[in-house]
Amino acid sequence: xxxxxxRPITTSTRLEVPRGHRIYTTGREVPAEYTIxxxxxxxSAVLGTAWAGSTxxxxxxxxxxxxxxxxxxxxxxxxxxWTRFRHLSIPKNHxxxxxxxxxxxxxxxxxxxxxxxxxxxxxxxxxxxxLGMAAGRQDDYIxxxxxxxxxxxxxxxxxxxxxxxxxxxxYQTVACVFPSIYPNGTSFFPGGSMRRSRSVLGRVxxxxxRTTGAGSTWAxxxxxxxxxxxxxxxxxxxxxxxxxxxxxxxxxxxSDGNSGTxxxxxxxxxxxxxxxxxxxxxxxxxxxxxxxxxxxxxxxTYASWVANKTEIILSRTIDDWYGDIKMRRTVFVRAx
Numbered sequence: 001x002x003x004x005x006x007r008p009i010t011t012s013t014r015l016e017v018p019r020g021h022r023i024y025t026t027g028r029e030v031p032a033e034y035t036i037x038x039x040x041x042x043x044s045a046v047l048g049t050a051w052a053g054s055t056x057x058x059x060x061x062x063x064x065x066x067x068x069x070x071x072x073x074x075x076x077x078x079x080x081x082w083t084r085f086r087h088l089s090i091p092k093n094h095x096x097x098x099x100x101x102x103x104x105x106x107x108x109x110x111x112x113x114x115x116x117x118x119x120x121x122x123x124x125x126x127x128x129x130x131l132g133m134a135a136g137r138q139d140d141y142i143x144x145x146x147x148x149x150x151x152x153x154x155x156x157x158x159x160x161x162x163x164x165x166x167x168x169x170x171y172q173t174v175a176c177v178f179p180s181i182y183p184n185g186t187s188f189f190p191g192g193s194m195r196r197s198r199s200v201l202g203r204v205x206x207x208x209x210r211t212t213g214a215g216s217t218w219a220x221x222x223x224x225x226x227x228x229x230x231x232x233x234x235x236x237x238x239x240x241x242x243x244x245x246x247x248x249x250x251x252x253x254x255s256d257g258n259s260g261t262x263x264x265x266x267x268x269x270x271x272x273x274x275x276x277x278x279x280x281x282x283x284x285x286x287x288x289x290x291x292x293x294x295x296x297x298x299x300x301t302y303a304s305w306v307a308n309k310t311e312i313i314l315s316r317t318i319d320d321w322y323g324d325i326k327m328r329r330t331v332f333v334r335a336x
Contacts (some may be wrong), residue, residue: 008047017100018082023151024054026072029064036061036070040152043074055104057152077153078103078126083137090206091168096161096322097140101127104153112323113212114142116160127158141210143323163215163325164208174202176314176333179240181299182270182277188303192270198336202314205330208321221318221328228313230296238312240274242295252290262290276302305335 008028015021026046030036037043039059043051051074058073079102085095103126110124117138119127137160144159176198183192209217228236248263248271263271265282278299280292297305305312311332321327 010047017084018079018102021075021079021082021102023073023075026074028070028072030068030070032063032066032068034068034070036068037072043072046072055152073151075102075151077151078107090170091164091166091208092170094161094164096143096159097137099158099160101156101158102151102153103156105149107154107156109147109154109156110142110145110158112142112145113210116140116142141323141325143325159322161322163210164206168206170204170206172202172204173199174204174314174331174333175199176202178336179274179276180270180272181302182244182275182280183267184278184299186278186300186303188299188306192267194269195272200333200336203311203332205332207328207330209326209328211324211326218326221326224316226316233310233312236313237315240276240295240297242273242275242277243292244271244275244277244295245273247290247292250290262292265290302335309334311335 008026010024010026012022012024015023024043026043028046036059037045037056039056041056043054043056047054053076054074055077056072056074060071062069062071081099081101083097083099085097088094088096107126108124110119110127114124115138116127119125139162140160141163142158142160144157146157147154149155178196178198180195181189181193184190207217209215209221211218225235228239230239230241244266248261248266250262251259252262253259262282265284266280270277275295276297276299277292277295279294282290282292294300304310312335314331314333316328316330318326318328
């Protein structure tokens with residue numbers, strides 16, 4: 001038999017991700033009594049010292065007469081990394097990077113929240129070069145980690161990005177219930193208005209922060225007021241401080257001893273705790289007299305907001321975004 005029959009034949013396949021990494025297949029005919037290497041062994045026993053860095057991850061055998069046809073699948077780990085990115089829609093065109101690298105199963109897996117420039121001191125020094133190859137990515141934070149087994153090790157996939165530093169605004173149609181307006185002397189709903197459910201154009205403000213670390217505004221977000229303070233437009237969701245419902249059941253008596261409730265002299269349609277109104281004075285013959293303070297905001301103030309297209313906060317929510325990064329979503333609508 002020719003000695004060529006015992007020579008190994010090695011072919012390779014290039015992966016798309018990580019781009020260009022080679023997976024090798026080596027076939028060899030050996031005697032039946034030949035000691036076959038084990039999965040995890042170096043290919044140096046088969047192909048010589050030049051292949052010492054290539055590790056066997058799969059072996060198949062096929063008996064043939066008094067011989068064996070043995071096929072080894074092997075590759076060198078870790079691979080070179082491959083980094084790609086996609087643009088997010090919120091905030092618009094912010095980049096989320098994904099780096100893929102094949103690593104031995106003995107390597108330490110990084111944690112979500114690590115910053116790329118800190119991975120060496122965190123016990124995963126192999127990532128310093130791997131993720132440092134993409135220029136300017138040292139300030140990225142790892143926001144997701146995946147590591148399925150592959151080729152005798154792990155196919156490590158890391159999502160990483162910087163924290164968006166600027167607020168991002170977008171415009172969307174939102175549903176809003178505007179409070180009722182008590183009849184008033186202003187040009188804004190002078191005859192009053194019931195509660196109005198509308199779909200209107202709203203401005204949505206997106207803000208981002210990590211929960212820990214330098215530059216985090218997480219503590220400030222948690223300390224923000226959740227209820228509108230009836231004065232500052234920048235606090236909590238918009239609410240009305242009104243006195244109509246409270247005053248409606250008040251009883252007052254005239255000089256002749258006749259009694260009545262404030263509600264009898266008000267338009268019941270608009271008696272609600274969130275009705276917007278100016279100061280109201282009830283004065284009729286018989287010394288019936290009662291004063292109701294204006295709401296906050298008053299009808300006059302609210303009318304000025306409508307005229308000036310002033311924005312009020314409809315809602316403010318905080319959600320998990322990527323990794324340990326939070327997203328705050330504040331919806332503004334124009335007073336109307």
